[in-house]
Amino acid sequence: MLQSNFLGGSATEFLEWLTPSSLSALSPYSSTLSVLLNQKGGIIDDTVITKHASDAFYVVTNAGRRDRDLAWFEERLDEWNSGPIAKEKGIVQHEILENWGLVALQGPEAASLLQGLTAYDLRGLTFGRSAFVPLEGFNVHVARGGYTGEDGFEISIPPSQTLELTKLLYRPPVQLAGLGARDSLRLEAGLCLYGHDLDEETTPIEAGLTWVVGKERREKGGFIGADAVKKHIKEGPPRRRVGLIVEGIDPFNNAEGAPISTPDGATRLGTVTSGIPSPSLGKNIAMGYVASGHHKKGTELAAEVRGKLRKAIVTPMPFLPTRYYRGES
Known part of the structure; x- marks a missing residue:
């Protein structure tokens, strides 16, 4: 997965231009599934966006779309940072978390296993929430969620700690699972896979993802691809x-x-x-x-x-x- 931080005074406004989600309504350390849209309302990629603060967002996109996503981010950042909102509120910087690990610990026993490695009370970390959690001497970003339909966690790990922390987690009853296992779980959960169920010719309304479009934004727009999305909402796809x-x-x-x-x-x-x-x-x-x-x-x-x-x-x-x-x- 491609992990990024978007930082700066107008970060909220920038990401609300790139996506149809109402990120300003998110509380700190809350996440939402969203989509990057092209000018025709087609889905460039699906993404999970975590708001750390109004000027700091952690964004995860698909590794298979890395080149397309990075080119899109660069083009839109250049356009945004020369515009009036960035000049008023501050420019946005894009930090790529190069070579960072992202380990998904999923399943009914995930919480009890992870709780055994930390004093942080994971009962307060509900689905869609994240926190920096101490794990046996490491301090890492832990998000409650995943792409399996099960309870679980996605743990973002600096490159120098990825192998050691993964070994720490890999203990009974944990088993390694590949993309084939993940694919069966995500399909049973009705979750889309980019390149199969989503592409640049498909709008979020066609994909059954109308819920990622903020309610007030369905009328006001203000995001790339808004005209096509609003038309599908109004007339039906x-x-x-x-x-x-x-x-x-x-x-x-x-x-x-x-x-x-x-x-x-x-x-x-x-x-x-x-x-x-x-x-x-x-x-x-x-x-x-x-x-x-x-x-x-x-x-x-x-x-x-x-x-x-x-x-x-x-x-x-x-x-x-x-x-x-x-x-x-």
Whole structure:
């Protein structure tokens, strides 16, 4: 992942220009999922933004979009820092946290394991919150969250400490998990993967991410790509991201790009963007985009895989309830 700090007197305004989120409404050390948009409202990347203060934000973007994101940041910073708001409130500086580690500790036992390494009371660190936490002599940025649908933490670690701290965390019952395991979990949780379910031709409204657009910003705009986003909010998008339960015993993998159609296959309605046999459900699940009007819960469609039509039922996401920690009841 690409980790960055954006610092300066107009940092809030700059990031509210780059994204449709209401960052000024965030309290210190709160985070939000957001999107970087191009001028047409397409998604350049999805990102998690943490507000440390009104003039300091920690931003995580996808490693696979590093070159595109860095070029976009540089172009927009040059434009912003020569503008009136930066001159009035102060310019924005971009600090790349080069070679920093980002370790995700996820799952039902994550909190108890991490609590055993710190005097910091993690019960007060709820989903979407972060803090600098002492861990066995290290002081690191810990965010409650992740991309698995489970409770967990994402720990940002300086390069000189990454290996040692990772070894400290890697103790029973912790197991190493690769991107394949993460992909099954994120899909069961209904979470998008950039390059599959999101791209520069897709708006957040089509992607079912209207919630990342601040309520007051849906009318006022003021962010890059606002005209296209506002139009989709007002008129409805031409297509929508949906979840699908795909029938059949054959594993529904390598299904990206599979056509979605009416049940008889006569009319093409969309495309599968992600699909797997769900380990938790014992069913084939997928997400994709279909023409508006065919996106309602329970709609019967068909997905064509390896020349064979398979019944696909539009299903609400997440496919499994998420287990984010929002405090003790």
